[in-house]
Amino acid sequence: MEIKVVRQILEWNEDNSKEIKEILKKKGIFMINVMGSPGAGKTSLIVEMIKRLSSNYKVGVIEGDIAGQIDAEKIDALGIPVVQLNTEGACHIEAMSISHILQYFDLDQLDIMLIENIGNLVCPAEFNIGEDIRIAILSIPEGDDKVEKYPLMFATSEALVLNKYDMKEHFDFNDEKVENIAKDMNPKLHVFRVSTRNQMGMEELIGWVEKMVREKSLA
Amino acid sequence: MHELSVTQGIMQIVEAEAKKNDVKKVLSIKLMVGVLSGVMPQLIQDYFELVAVGTVVEGAKLIIERVPASIKCLECQEVSPIDRMKLRCPKCNGIEVNIVTGKEFYIDSMEVENGD
Numbered sequence: 001m002e003i004k005v006v007r008q009i010l011e012w013n014e015d016n017s018k019e020i021k022e023i024l025k026k027k028g029i030f031m032i033n034v035m036g037s038p039g040a041g042k043t044s045l046i047v048e049m050i051k052r053l054s055s056n057y058k059v060g061v062i063e064g065d066i067a068g069q070i071d072a073e074k075i076d077a078l079g080i081p082v083v084q085l086n087t088e089g090a091c092h093i094e095a096m097s098i099s100h101i102l103q104y105f106d107l108d109q110l111d112i113m114l115i116e117n118i119g120n121l122v123c124p125a126e127f128n129i130g131e132d133i134r135i136a137i138l139s140i141p142e143g144d145d146k147v148e149k150y151p152l153m154f155a156t157s158e159a160l161v162l163n164k165y166d167m168k169e170h171f172d173f174n175d176e177k178v179e180n181i182a183k184d185m186n187p188k189l190h191v192f193r194v195s196t197r198n199q200m201g202m203e204e205l206i207g208w209v210e211k212m213v214r215e216k217s218l219a
Numbered sequence: 220m221h222e223l224s225v226t227q228g229i230m231q232i233v234e235a236e237a238k239k240n241d242v243k244k245v246l247s248i249k250l251m252v253g254v255l256s257g258v259m260p261q262l263i264q265d266y267f268e269l270v271a272v273g274t275v276v277e278g279a280k281l282i283i284e285r286v287p288a289s290i291k292c293l294e295c296q297e298v299s300p301i302d303r304m305k306l307r308c309p310k311c312n313g314i315e316v317n318i319v320t321g322k323e324f325y326i327d328s329m330e331v332e333n334g335d
Contacts, residue, residue: 001333005236005326009228009250091221123221126257152257155304185304187314 013127016095020102020130027107030213031115033129035153036137037146038119041163043071044196045137046114050080052206057111057213062101064093064118071116081105092123095130112213121146125153133158133212140164144173147182155185158212159192161205166195222259226266230276232326237275246330247280253323255288255304279329288321 008014024031034042046061053059061082063072072084083104085097093115105113115131117124125134136157138146141164147154154160160182162175179191190208194201229250237245252258260283271277290306291298294313301309306316
């Protein structure tokens with residue numbers, strides 16, 4: 001006998017992601033999912049984003065890491081509400097973890113929530129966590145073949161930050177090639193050349209993020 | 220990388236359906252997996268044999284059907300197959316597109332033996 005089932009295997013994650021989107025919409029909060037390899041500069045980018053965004057917006061951060069709270073301490077030092085999410089070994093953040101963690105924030109006091117996903121180019125891209133936009137970071141020392149090797153993250157992001165751009169002269173990194181391949185997969189992708197160390201490209205990135213935040217609040 | 224937890228998710232659904240339908244033994248399970256889903260069918264197959272031990276699902280055959288990718292262009296309305304992640308309409312070059320198929324990851328049906 002055949003039983004027709006038709007059930008999404010990751011359905012719990014999609015349901016949770018939709019719930020989070022509704023909560024954030026009601027509270028007028030814009031959520032940004034920051035993804036990239038360990039060492040690409042996710043925390044440094046978030047720190048620089050906070051410094052610029054916090055003059056106009058109230059910012060909160062969820063720091064995802066497999067273990068420890070080193071990154072949360074860095075954000076806390078900036079006087080920004082931050083909660084550390086330890087996944088205890090899991091390679092990505094799921095929507096359910098974000099639902100649980102939102103209760104630790106005063107959501108009436110937030111405009112933008114930045115989420116630092118687990119350092120990994122593969123799994124985080126498969127899980128929607130209620131975000132409005134995804135920013136993928138690829139740093140110059142990682143090599144210019146990563147977009148081809150790990151397409152999903154770059155195909156599902158709104159922005160690609162090529163970080164540590166000040167190191168470019170020391171590496172054989174063809175940024176034109178990376179941009180072309182990424183935009184071939186994802187023609188709506190915005191590419192930013194950034195150095196969080198010397199602030200290069202930050203103004204342009206923040207201008208774009210603020211534009212996205214304004215567009216959501218008007219929608 | 221998370222195929223084990225995904226396989227446990229499959230088991231949860233299958234066991235719930237089996238209980239609901241008073242199933243004695245699950246003979247086979249049909250999974251639909253889109254080519255853009257990022258799931259490795261072989262790993263699911265391997266984990267499945269491990270997690271099924273001692274349940275009504277033990278010994279069941281896992282049939283995995285791959286679903287090809289296609290997109291719908293919101294400009295010319297054409298639905299076109301794409302051979303890999305390339306979100307641009309092959310007909311009119313439009314970039315406002317929706318993925319129609321290729322991200323599937325669901326249990327379609329199962330073949331069972333009933334308790335009575």
